[in-house]
Amino acid sequence: GAVVSQHPSWVICKSGTSVKIECRSLDFQATTMFWYRQFPKQSLMLMATSNEGSKATYEQGVEKDKFLINHASLTLSTLTVTSAHPEDSSFYICSAVISGRAGKTQYFGPGTRLLVL
Amino acid sequence: AQSVTQLGSHVSVSEGALVLLRCNYSSSVPPYLFWYVQYPNQGLQLLLKYTSAATLVKGINGFEAEFKKSETSFHLTKPSAHMSDAAEYFCAVSDGGSSASKIIFGSGTRLSIRP
Numbered sequence: 001g002a003v004v005s006q007h008p009s010w011v012i013c014k015s016g017t018s019v020k021i022e023c024r025s026l027d028f029q030a031t032t033m034f035w036y037r038q039f040p041k042q043s044l045m046l047m048a049t050s051n052e053g054s055k056a057t058y059e060q061g062v063e064k065d066k067f068l069i070n071h072a073s074l075t076l077s078t079l080t081v082t083s084a085h086p087e088d089s090s091f092y093i094c095s096a097v098i099s100g101r102a103g104k105t106q107y108f109g110p111g112t113r114l115l116v117l
Numbered sequence: 118a119q120s121v122t123q124l125g126s127h128v129s130v131s132e133g134a135l136v137l138l139r140c141n142y143s144s145s146v147p148p149y150l151f152w153y154v155q156y157p158n159q160g161l162q163l164l165l166k167y168t169s170a171a172t173l174v175k176g177i178n179g180f181e182a183e184f185k186k187s188e189t190s191f192h193l194t195k196p197s198a199h200m201s202d203a204a205e206y207f208c209a210v211s212d213g214g215s216s217a218s219k220i221i222f223g224s225g226t227r228l229s230i231r232p
Contacts, residue, residue: 034219043207044161044222093160097217104217108153110160 003028004096006109013084014117021079021112023094029074030096034106035067038091050077084116119144119210121191123223131231136180136195138226140208143189149211150191151220152182156204164206167191168216178202203230 007022023033031052036044048069049057056069068080077096081088093111097104124139142148152164165176172184182193191208208223 032217043224046219046221049219095220104215106216106220108161108163113158 003098003107004094004109006092006094006112008112009110010113010115012115012117015085016083019081019084019114021081021092021094021114023077023079023096023109025075025096025098025107028096028098028100030077030098031074032097033071033077034095034097035069035077035079036093036095038093038111040091044093047079081114084114086116089114089116119146119148119212119221121150121208121210121221121223123208123226125226126224127227127229129229129231130198132200133197136193136198136202136228138193138206138208138228140182140191140193140223141189142191142208142210144210146213149216149218150182150184151209151211152176152180152191152193153207153209153222154178154204155207155225161207164193166216198228198230200230200232203228 005024013019033050035047037047038044046059047062050069050071052071052074058064071077091111091113095106095108097106120143122141150167153161154164155161164180165174167174167184175181180195205225205227207225209220211218212221
């Protein structure tokens with residue numbers, strides 16, 4: 001079964017509004033989660049690293065004030081796209097690092113498709 | 118810094134033919150390498166990963182990849198293509214030499230299967 005879930009799976013919003021995307025690790029604790037963005041017909045690009053209980057680390061060129069990340073618990077990280085604009089329309093995918101008997105493994109969520117009108 | 122280069126943005130093969138998707142890596146540390154598959158409008162599914170154990174890695178759906186340090190390659194193969202293999206494939210490397218580090222993705226290769 002799925003290890004990481006995302007909610008919502010898709011969202012359409014008006015330009016200027018804020019959208020929150022949740023990433024949950026199911027039945028496992030994840031101290032580290034990653035947020036990626038994928039534009040149509042392109043590869044995934046890392047946006048930020050989310051660590052439980054501390055500030056997220058953003059990749060170069062990613063606006064931290066526009067893409068707010070909160071990792072408030074060991075099973076939940078949220079990405080809020082503030083004042084969304086059409087150019088923010090993309091596929092957002094999170095991943096969670098989960099420790100198990102085989103060591104640490106990164107599991108990806110199913111993605112959230114955002115369309116800003 | 119770690120990086121991967123996928124040769125060929127689009128590969129087309131006939132059903133039943135050999136599938137070969139090429140990937141070369143660059144890494145300053147022993148690399149952790151991955152192949153992921155993405156079906157249309159879906160998330161990523163891990164096909165296989167190399168973590169410095171056996172150089173020939175077997176994955177799901179009949180795919181395998183061979184790590185060749187001398188060639189800095191990690192090509193993905195499948196002996197006989199199936200129509201259901203049509204998808205986007207991403208080669209990736211872990212930035213930091215572990216499965217817990219952020220992953221750097223290649224540009225992707227779209228695999229098409231001809232009947």
